[in-house]
Amino acid sequence: MNKKITLIGKLVLFVLFITTISCSSDDEITGGSSSGNTIVAFKITIGSFSINADINQGEKTITQRLPPNIDLTSIDSEVIASNGATVTPDPETINDYTEPIMFTVTAENGDTKEYLVTFDLMDENYAAQCDVSDASKWFGGDDREDPDNPEIGPRNVGTGQTIRLVKDLHPISFGTYFRDAFRFDSTGDLYRKDVELKLNIRNADGSILASTTTLVEGSFDGGWVDFDLSSLNLLLKSNTDYYFTWYLVDGESLAVSTGSTGNTEPAIDGIHNGPGYSGESRKSKNNSLEDWDTWYEHPWYFNFRIEGKQ
Numbered sequence: 001m002n003k004k005i006t007l008i009g010k011l012v013l014f015v016l017f018i019t020t021i022s023c024s025s026d027d028e029i030t031g032g033s034s035s036g037n038t039i040v041a042f043k044i045t046i047g048s049f050s051i052n053a054d055i056n057q058g059e060k061t062i063t064q065r066l067p068p069n070i071d072l073t074s075i076d077s078e079v080i081a082s083n084g085a086t087v088t089p090d091p092e093t094i095n096d097y098t099e100p101i102m103f104t105v106t107a108e109n110g111d112t113k114e115y116l117v118t119f120d121l122m123d124e125n126y127a128a129q130c131d132v133s134d135a136s137k138w139f140g141g142d143d144r145e146d147p148d149n150p151e152i153g154p155r156n157v158g159t160g161q162t163i164r165l166v167k168d169l170h171p172i173s174f175g176t177y178f179r180d181a182f183r184f185d186s187t188g189d190l191y192r193k194d195v196e197l198k199l200n201i202r203n204a205d206g207s208i209l210a211s212t213t214t215l216v217e218g219s220f221d222g223g224w225v226d227f228d229l230s231s232l233n234l235l236l237k238s239n240t241d242y243y244f245t246w247y248l249v250d251g252e253s254l255a256v257s258t259g260s261t262g263n264t265e266p267a268i269d270g271i272h273n274g275p276g277y278s279g280e281s282r283k284s285k286n287n288s289l290e291d292w293d294t295w296y297e298h299p300w301y302f303n304f305r306i307e308g309k310q
Helices: 002-030
Strands: 039-046 049-052 054-056 061-066 076-081 086-088 101-106 112-121 125-130 135-141 156-164 170-178 195-202 208-216 223-228 241-248 257-263 276-281 295-298 304-309
Touching: 039 054, 039 061, 039 112, 076 086, 135 241, 156 295, 156 304, 170 257, 195 223, 208 223, 241 276
Parallel strands: 061 112
Antiparallel strands: 039 049, 039 076, 054 061, 086 101, 101 112, 125 304, 135 156, 135 257, 156 241, 156 276, 170 223, 170 304, 195 208, 195 241, 276 295
């Protein structure tokens, strides 16, 4: 009996010994000081405007050009750094970025890294125009009715275009081109009353970033229609897809249409660098051109022009 107890006791001591070694080893791994000293995100907020600044880890710089109406002395920032690292001076105490500021990131083990943060105002004029066209597609309401052609009939058809910029842009206007006046297709009669168009600027996932409207006078006979974007206080990031989608407000009820002009030939350059879009909504389906799932890629590049500051 005593031998059995002694054997069991030795086994218990052995297990405890192994457990102690294991715990000691874990403590050494998890208890070590981290060497992480990297800023992984630097978010800028001024009122309702916010943007993630560009971080160059190789040069250890953080830069961002901001819309010209931004006050560089009233910037709030939110910094995300490596786990356990500290940033000095404390970004929450800094609001004035009229001059570059050097931030030091200190890891738990004492290793340091410096980042130079520089913010400037956009003061360079930018304008681009895509006006080559060889075709046009339906835009607006549809007053045709044909039971044998369910794809026509009461509906509202919109147009869209991908905008992908080489440099960040603060847009102040966006325009699109229409073939001719609004009219009733079934009779050909002109619609000589004012109509309202709505523009939605969408993120890459289709969510609406900003919206605005413009009025088209009844005397309109085709040509450019521009939307004023200056009050939206937008900053469009470079190398990022934005979808500009526009449609006739109450188009299905008005049942008048025109044509969105575009180019059927593929062209990839600083302006033509993404597909066009078309959208269709129907009251019978209880959907709206506000809904992203009513839009689909179109093979044409639709005419547009855009101006702003970079």
